[in-house]
Amino acid sequence: MHSNDITKRQESENVDTAPSFETLTPLPVPFRHTRCVTYKDEILICGGYQNNQCYSYHTLKNEYKYICSYPDGFPLRRHCVVKIVSGTHRKDSTLLSFGGYENEKKHAVVLRYKSVWNSDEKKEIGIERANGYNKWLPFTDNDNNPICIGRDESNYEGVRAVIGGSNNHLLFIVYEPRNIDVFDLHTFQFVKQDILPCVSDVYYPCLISKLKSEAAMMQTKKKKTEMVLLCNETGLAIDYSEENNAFQFNKLQLCTTIKTFHAYACVCVDDIVLIFGGFGGFSIGISKDVYKYSIAKNKWMKFDCTLPIQLHECEGVLSEDNTSAYILGGCSIDEGSPIHVKTNVKQWTKEHATEKEKRWITEEEEKIEVEKIKAELEEMEQELDIKKLKRFKEVKIIVEHWNRLLCIKLGWIDEFDIIISRYILMKYFKPVKAISAHPNRINSVKFSPNGTKVISASNDKTIQVWDIESGNKIQTLEGHLHFVNDAKFSPDGNIVVSGSEDKTIRLWDVKSGREIHKLKGHLGGVTCVQFSPDGGMIVSCSKDKTIRLWDAKSGEEREKLVIHSKRIKTVQFSPNGQSIVSSSLDTTIVTRNVKSSERKHQLIGRLLLVLSAQFSPDSQFLVGYSWDQIVRTWDLRSGKVVHKLKGHSDRIKGARYSTDGQTIISYSVDKTIRLWDIKLGLEIQKLKVAPKDYVTKLDVSPDGNAIVSSSKNGKIQLWRSL
Structure with missing residues (x-):
């Protein structure tokens, strides 16, 4: 057989065996945060967020039947349902449902289920309910006293639990912020309470028992229960010893692309965990990706194949024979979804990976x-x-x-x-020098073109020029009547341009400190100024909502651009000098051709307030940030977002490319400077600043080996690469 024929055959086989989803009959009503358990050929759907109805789905008939509803006035707030494992072979199954919000009494009810598919007559169904089947009743002890699972002060919204123990008598409960408890179903008492060693709080986690089948759970007599917990940045292997009444926690390596997500559906087959969808916060949105995690190998894979729609708050259920995974309900945008799909588990657990998956x-x-x-x-x-x-x-x-x-x-x-x-370590920086530069906030700091000097502009109305090596002040430029918002060197390093709240732009001779020109025209404070790469023009933006181009030699205004409807935060020439980019409080980023004044791109931050935009060194990309604490990059050719870099815990103050274009550097009120590898979309370093201070501006030296930052307390900090 020729090699081409072999390749075609392999491609055909890959298509035939590629994972896929089968759309089933929609749920009778939309469900969010529904909880489900299996019973023979049925999936028991036990209510959902603000939905008290319960149904049975027959996997062979692809039909639903109503079972019952939770009691009236019984609020379901992302509750939990588990199947109590019995050592006897019974024709019914007992479900335990519990949950409740913080500072309110928790609910705990049980349902003895007998298949509704064996009772065609309403009369028979009524008899079964009269006998205590197929209705939710209070969870009671051996003396018929109601039992409450959970303390009033605990928040059981989004609680997750699994059954374990040598006699399947222990209920392991995980709930926010970082709690894990053990409740004995025989003594009706909590026997252990502990804190999870998480890097972040657990919200709607994925909690899995390594003994998944009911038969395996009934057969085991081990006094050790093994579990896996996955949620956001947390991955834990959890072992509990009954003899010592103690937990052992071991960290698992999470893949970097799933760390921001929670509220996903998951199923476990042998040692393989399949994860579907999830929510990454309002800035990242809802996912439709599917992941595979091997517990034994501690390895991850992201599939090419995805869910039919973006989905979170959905439920994943594995059939009792472990052949099919069902994804039910959830939320696609704002409303609950009636979606119900199934997929063949073997298609996801096979070892084969596509070329794209191998690259991932x-x-x-x-x-x-x-x-x-x-x-x-x-x-x-x-x-x-x-x-x-x-x-x-x-x-x-x-x-x-x-x-x-x-x-x-x-x-x-x-x-x-x-x-x-x-x-x-060429990308790893270390603080080397701090300068007390101004008595007030510094609004701007910038390297000279040769990297030997730094210029700073402050609320003290002055501009200072500093020698990097010695840390000594070279020059003080005075003349502005209000805060100086920005100051930058000319391409040859001999002139400084500054913009102030006094509505003027001023040009200064660096050597003499003399003011050369005063440019007037703006009707509001000047927020940003810059020389063109050839030094022939100056661009400025202002609170008066205008951008102006000036002749750098004569100081005359060449052009006034009115392209934003609100205050303009930043403006910058592209490194090739052909375009300017501006960002405004009107949530837009606009690029414009310098020669023709033609608008080239307009990127809308949707509901996000885009606070800054800077060109990449090759002029092909933009980096910007907003109040949602996310750094974004845009491809100017397509206008699409390329990266969303999440890690800052407070408002971002700025972001820019390194001189080689391979790294993005951002800084925030969270008192950190963060370096991001663009290729990997990954944070590679976090620099910390003084506890009672934060970075107001930052620049990178022309050779890329130094960073200078300014602060609200008037300090300049120099960082050098190792």
Whole structure:
């Protein structure tokens, strides 16, 4: 057989075996946060968020039947339902439902279920209910006293639980913010309460028992219960010892692309966890991606195939024979969904991966190794020492991968730390010098073109020029009558342009400190100024909603542009000098051709207030940020968002590209500066500033080896790469 025929056959087989979803009869009513359990060939749907109805779905008939409703006045707020495992082979099944909001009495009810598909007559159904079947009743102890699961002060909204223990008598309960409790179903008492070692709170987590089948649970007599917890940035392997009444927690490696998500559906087959959809917050939105996680191998994969629609708050259920996974309900946009789909589990658990999936796995491994290196270096804090780095092997893998991609032929050097410095730590910065520059807030800080000087503009109405090496002040430029918002060098470094709240733009001779020109025209405070790359023009923007172009030599106004409806925050020439980009409080980013004044792109931040936009060094991309604490990049050719970089915990104050275009640097009121690798879309370093201060502006030296930042307390901080 020819190689082409083999390739075509393999492609055909891959198409035939590719995972897919079968759309089933829609749910009788839309459900969000529904909880489901299996019973033979049925899926029991036990209410949902603000929906008290319960149904049975017959997997062979593809039909629904009403079972009952929760009692009137019984609020379901993302409750939990588990099936109590019995050691006897009965024709019914007992379900336990519990939940409740913070500072209110928790509910706990049970339902003895007998199949509604065996009772065709309403009379028989009524008899069964009279006998205590198919209706929710209070959960009681052996003396028929009502039992409440959970303390009043606990928040059981989004609670998750699994059954375990040597006699399947223990209920393991996980709830926010970071709690895990053990409730004994025989003694009706809590026997253990502990705190999860999470990096963030758990909201609507995925909690899985490693013993998934009911038969396996009935057969086991082990006094150790093993579980897996996945949610947002948390991945934990949890072991509980009955003999010691103690938990053991081990961290699991989460894939980087799922860390921002929660409220996803999940099922577990043997040691494989399948994850469907999820919610990444309002800034990221709802996912329709599908992931596979191998517990035994601690490996992740993201599939090419996705859910039919974006979905979160949905429920995942595995059939009792482990052949099919069902995804029910959830929320696609704002409303609950009646969606119900199923998929063949074997299609997802097979080892085969497409070329795209293989590339994702390779890139994900690279991201994980970079994260581990970053964490280790952060632990060193100020005592950074390359030779103390433990992850030499991982660094070597990354360097080899980069070498292959770049077709670089390098012989390995005996001193491996040189390689680390060049390929990894070139992006790692360390504070080297602090200058008390101004008595008031600094609004702008910028390197000179040769990287030897820094200029700062402040609320004290002055502009200062500093020598980087010595930290000494070279020049003070005085003349503005109000706050100075911005100041930058000319391309040759001999002139400074500044913009102020006094509505003027001023040009200064750096050497003499003399004012050369005063440019008037703006009717509001000037927020941003910059020379064109050739030094012939100046662009400015103002609170008067206008952008103006000026002749740098004569100081005459060339053009006034009215393209925004609200205050303009920033304006910048593209590095090639052909365009300008502006950002405004009207939520738009606009790029415009300098020569023709033609509007080239208009990017709308939708409901987000876009506070800044900066060109990439090749003029093909923009980086911006908003009040949602997300840094975004846009491709100017398509106008689409390329990256959403999430990590800051408070308002972002700025973001810009490094000089090589491979890194984005952002800074925030959360008192951090963060460096992001653009290729990986990953945070590679976090620099911390003084506890009672935050960064107001930041610049990168022309050679990319230094960062200078300014602060609200009038300080200038210099950072250098190792």
